[in-house]
Amino acid sequence: MAGSQFTLAALATTAVPGLVLTGTRTLGSAASGDYESAVLRDADGTLSAIRRPRNQRAEARQSADLVAIRALSAGIRSRLPFAVAEYRGQAPIGSTRAIVTTYVPGTHPTLRDLGERPELATSVGRAVAAVHQLPTSFVTDAGLPSLTPFEVLRSAVSVMDRAVATKLVPAALVERWEGAARDQQLWQFTPTVVHGALGTGVVLVDGDAVTGILDWGELRLGDPAKDLAWVLAGRRDGFDTVLSAYEANGGGRDRQLAQRARVYHELETAQWLLHGVQAKSTEVVDDAVAMMHRLVDAVQTPSAEPLQSVSPDTMEIGEVEQFLSSTERRHG
Missing domain, CATH: 3.30.200.20 (Phosphorylase Kinase; domain 1)
Known part of the structure; x- marks a missing residue:
């Protein structure tokens, strides 16, 4: 040492x-x-x-x-x-x-901390809001990625499609995720500066205050909901407090923000499954499938939150694919 x-x-x-x-x-x-x-x-x-x-x-x-x-x-x-x-x-x-x-001092919080310490959850929401209010020009000037809502949707649909192709995704999740992909209103957002890889391992705190954020390698213009998805792995009241503080500190008026954050959170199980398949790890695949079945149980409870917007303007799944294909040609 x-x-x-x-x-x-x-x-x-x-x-x-x-x-x-x-x-x-x-x-x-x-x-x-x-x-x-x-x-x-x-x-x-x-x-x-x-x-x-x-x-x-x-x-x-x-x-x-x-x-x-x-x-x-x-x-x-x-x-x-x-x-x-x-x-x-x-x-x-x-x-x-x-x-x-x-050197940026501080300790890493846990998701449990966010649920048990409202002041800390409030500080996290304030910190995320500050990132999202940064001027977009410095990101584009640095040549960092700049994703449109179309590109964000295309990426999410790609994860869904590849996971479903393994035939290991429960039918209830396939239906739920395809419904989110068809919801046009859900994917109408203004790209903002996002950290892109937020989580307990990159946030530093001192007491109930965020003192620093590490690992900025995914910095880009993208979907602000991506930076909030990680909080959903903890307690519901922790996410609610973070979201309230985020909105109170100028974090936008995106009515579909929480729903998209849930989409990203749920798709983490699909990404874990795909990682297991690529690595040929039976252990990881089995773990991902077990996580998906627990997710099915959670989303089928009466208190479960929907992924789609309140009054969704939906497309059929074939229309989604046609839309993505035609838009890709126009952008290509």
Whole structure:
């Protein structure tokens, strides 16, 4: 462990000229995970973080994150009620590189915390709203992805179709998801700046306040509902509090936001199934199928929320496919 820390410390002094270190400690797990990481203290007490990817997947994620945090200028950051890591330097090591950023303190909350601590859930809703109100121009200027509602719908339908093709999706979910895909009103939204990968593992808190958000590699213009879907894995009152705070802090007037968030949340089971199929993992496939059957039980209760809008303007599934095909030709 100590050897790893000293290696990372040496890399940091190469990455940041003039850096004088007085201490270092391991960040995260020293033996597992996608990154080898450490927190560094320099002579004036400033803390930095260094991360070295352990595999190609981590290297790709780190590169995407670097592009995003460089796009977040000082002016953009000043609009956020939490900290974002700032780039300090990099140093090559083997076939990859180690990246040094400022250190963002805090601990990761749990979904249970959001249900039990309304003040924390309120802070999360406020933080997400602040991201979604950022000016869209900085995302397009940085060349980051910009998705239209059509492209978002096409992506969701693709996940549905590939999962259904495995013949492992319960009929009740097939019907429910196809109904959401046919609902034209559901997919009428204004693309906003979205983090794209929010979850308990990237949110940092101190007490009941969000102090930072990590891993910006999926930063883009897209569907704001995507950034709220993860909260649905916890208690219903936690999601309601987050959503109320989100709306109270200028998070838009999208009446279908909660329904689309539920679509994304439910499609996570389909994505887990597809991952299992691709990896040829019987264990993952069985787990995904079990999750889907539990989801069927949940959505068939009287208190279950629908996916479709209150008064949906629906298309038949063949019309959806024809619409996607024709629009793709026009955009192609």
